[in-house]
Amino acid sequence: MVWPARRDRAWYANVELPPLAPAKLAGPLDPVRARGDWLVFPKGVGTYVEQLAGMVPLRGGEVRTALDVGCGVASFGDYLFNYGILTMSIDRRNRHKAQVQLALERGLPAMIGALGVRRLPYPTRSFDMVHCAGCLFPGNSHDELYMLEIDRLLRPGGYWVLAMPPISWKTQYDDLNRTAKGMPGEQLASEEIAKKLCWSKVSENGTIAVWRKPINHIECEQDAKLLRSPPFCTGDAADSAWYVNTSMCLTRLPRVELAGDIAGGAVEKWPERLTAVPPRIASGETKGMPIQTYKLDSLDWKKRVDFYRTYLNLSDGSYRNVMDMNAGFGGFAAAMSEYPIWVMNVVPANLTDNTLGIIYERGLIGTYMDWCESFSTYPRTYDVIHANGVFSLYMDTCGIPYIVLEMDRILRPGGAAIIRDAPDVVHKVKDAADRLHWHSEIVDTENGALDPEKLLIVDNSLPFPDHPA
Numbered sequence: 001m002v003w004p005a006r007r008d009r010a011w012y013a014n015v016e017l018p019p020l021a022p023a024k025l026a027g028p029l030d031p032v033r034a035r036g037d038w039l040v041f042p043k044g045v046g047t048y049v050e051q052l053a054g055m056v057p058l059r060g061g062e063v064r065t066a067l068d069v070g071c072g073v074a075s076f077g078d079y080l081f082n083y084g085i086l087t088m089s090i091d092r093r094n095r096h097k098a099q100v101q102l103a104l105e106r107g108l109p110a111m112i113g114a115l116g117v118r119r120l121p122y123p124t125r126s127f128d129m130v131h132c133a134g135c136l137f138p139g140n141s142h143d144e145l146y147m148l149e150i151d152r153l154l155r156p157g158g159y160w161v162l163a164m165p166p167i168s169w170k171t172q173y174d175d176l177n178r179t180a181k182g183m184p185g186e187q188l189a190s191e192e193i194a195k196k197l198c199w200s201k202v203s204e205n206g207t208i209a210v211w212r213k214p215i216n217h218i219e220c221e222q223d224a225k226l227l228r229s230p231p232f233c234t235g236d237a238a239d240s241a242w243y244v245n246t247s248m249c250l251t252r253l254p255r256v257e258l259a260g261d262i263a264g265g266a267v268e269k270w271p272e273r274l275t276a277v278p279p280r281i282a283s284g285e286t287k288g289m290p291i292q293t294y295k296l297d298s299l300d301w302k303k304r305v306d307f308y309r310t311y312l313n314l315s316d317g318s319y320r321n322v323m324d325m326n327a328g329f330g331g332f333a334a335a336m337s338e339y340p341i342w343v344m345n346v347v348p349a350n351l352t353d354n355t356l357g358i359i360y361e362r363g364l365i366g367t368y369m370d371w372c373e374s375f376s377t378y379p380r381t382y383d384v385i386h387a388n389g390v391f392s393l394y395m396d397t398c399g400i401p402y403i404v405l406e407m408d409r410i411l412r413p414g415g416a417a418i419i420r421d422a423p424d425v426v427h428k429v430k431d432a433a434d435r436l437h438w439h440s441e442i443v444d445t446e447n448g449a450l451d452p453e454k455l456l457i458v459d460n461s462l463p464f465p466d467h468p469a
Contacts, residue, residue: 002317010105045075055203058083061269063128064363074103101378107320112376115146121368123357124238133163152251156215156263163208216256216263242349242368278361301331307446314339319383325390330359372398385417404432417458426454
């Protein structure tokens with residue numbers, strides 16, 4: 001099924017679920033119904049998002065990147081597309097509901113993940129808004145640890161949205177099997193933790209409460225003792241998030257001189273944000289990455305993606321979920337932004353140059369990953385996989401066959417892949433691809449036969465030559 005039709009329904013047989021009665025499957029914001037061979041996703045979240053738009057500036061490009069914790073089937077993120085907002089939706093792995101799989105089946109950005117003792121695999125100052133509705137948070141012994149992680153992920157001036165219990169606790173929440181007992185204490189606890197983090201409460205309306213992170217930590221440092229704030233984290237590893245435990249400390253924002261300065265620098269509003277020089281590069285915060293290198297990278301990827309269209313039709317909605325296994329500055333995703341797709345930008349965790357924060361400052365989304373492990377997704381969830389230099393990077397560790405097998409697990413039937421690497425590496429990948437009966441061919445790059453790189457174009461919508469349809 002092509003985009004945008006797939007956002008409203010999915011083949012039941014495509015998702016590993018137990019027998020489903022024609023009743024609600026997902027959470028309170030996104031009920032799922034069974035209708036014959038289809039799973040149907042109603043659009044009931046619209047009224048809720050319109051209410052939120054009166055509390056958070058969703059229009060106008062100020063909010064571009066969002067994180068939805070406990071996302072269900074990502075109906076919240078789906079509706080935010082109407083505002084030009086790109087949402088990373090995360091939820092736990094659940095064999096009875098497989099909500100992240102349903103979200104990806106719909107063509108919506110999603111990953112398996114949850115707040116816990118380890119950091120989420122995103123850099124500091126990534127999201128303009130973090131949202132949690134009906135996910136039973138806070139209200140446990142780890143609530144302050146979880147909110148410290150949310151604070152790490154929020155951009156300066158970013159918004160934290162908590163909806164349903166314990167907000168407006170007198171409202172009945174029969175669907176969540178909770179009573180009003182204990183909810184006043186839960187809401188008070190969340191209010192107190194927000195104060196300790198120096199967040200200011202922006203609004204509370206019905207079942208929604210919104211806080212805002214400060215744009216810098218000048219006042220927070222001055223009032224730390226009065227507020228009984230957690231100590232500031234030491235060191236400069238705030239962006240590290242691959243198998244890193246969450247600490248009971250407050251992630252320090254980059255220092256500023258004036259109370260009105262935005263720590264780390266201001267980002268442009270969307271869509272100008274995509275092509276502007278990211279603050280991490282402009283300020284020199286990310287070492288060894290000159291502005292001119294960034295600009296040339298963007299131009300190179302525009303040329304490369306134009307050439308990829310020779311082999312793949314990116315405009316007709318057949319391809320929607322795209323993964324870039326080694327994203328760099330996000331130039332591939334930026335060049336793909338004119339097409340009806342979204343890109344999961346992956347930055348290998350073993351690279352010295354950590355560029356994922358730059359990607360988020362461009363208004364794109366992504367994650368850290370070690371390609372010697374399995375990616376946090378279900379099988380058959382991506383339509384296109386792009387691998388630039390990935391196999392050269394991992395040849396001496398887990399090797400080519402392992403990574404090709406992981407790509408095969410992730411790739412949807414009939415999906416496509418573009419492997420860009422040194423010629424000898426590409427030939428080895430081709431051998432592995434043939435053993436999996438991928439339909440692939442080695443071709444020159446956009447620069448012709450003298451380019452030191454080659455491309456392996458995989459189009460599994462075509463029959464394998466030795467196994468005609």
